[in-house]
Amino acid sequence: MITCVVEYVIDPAKIESFESFGRRWMELVDRHGGTHHGYFLPAEGASDRAMALFGFPSLASYEEYRALFGEDPEFIDADRIRDESGCVLRYERTFMRPLLPDPPSR
Template sequence: MITCVVDYQIDPSKLDDFERFAHAWMELVERHGGVHHGYFLPAEGASDEARALFSFDSLAAYEQYRSRFGSDPDFIAADQIRDQSGCVLRYNRTFMRPLLPSRVRP
């Protein structure tokens, strides 16, 4: 399993637009074989940071999902929310692998 962690710097005055953008991407990840763990939005402290986490079974499965960027109309529409509203100022993607609790203790 591979988990993509996306850190966003957002425009806090455009939080409603960011939420529309987030809902669109959560649906796309789920529709194309991933598991979305949610978007985490500002509550206290810094008001311009948000984070998303989603997983695919493998990097190859993620790459298959990514191959739709720029050609699939639903992916283009989701990106247009971000681009037209200016709700995302910057983002950074990191790939991680989870270390999960062992079900069997030695």
């Protein structure tokens, strides 16, 4: 499994647009073989930071999903929300692998 962590700097005045952008991408990730763990939005403290976490079974399956960027009309429409609203100022994507607890021994 590979997990993608996306850290965003957002325009706090455009949080509703960012939420629309996030909802759309959650649908697309889940529909194209991934598992979206949600967007995490500012609650207290810094109001211009947000994060998304989603995973794919393998880097190869993530790359199949990424191949749709700029090609699939639904992906283009989802990015249009971000681009036209200006809700995302910048973002950084990191790939991580989980370290999960061992199952309890019996």
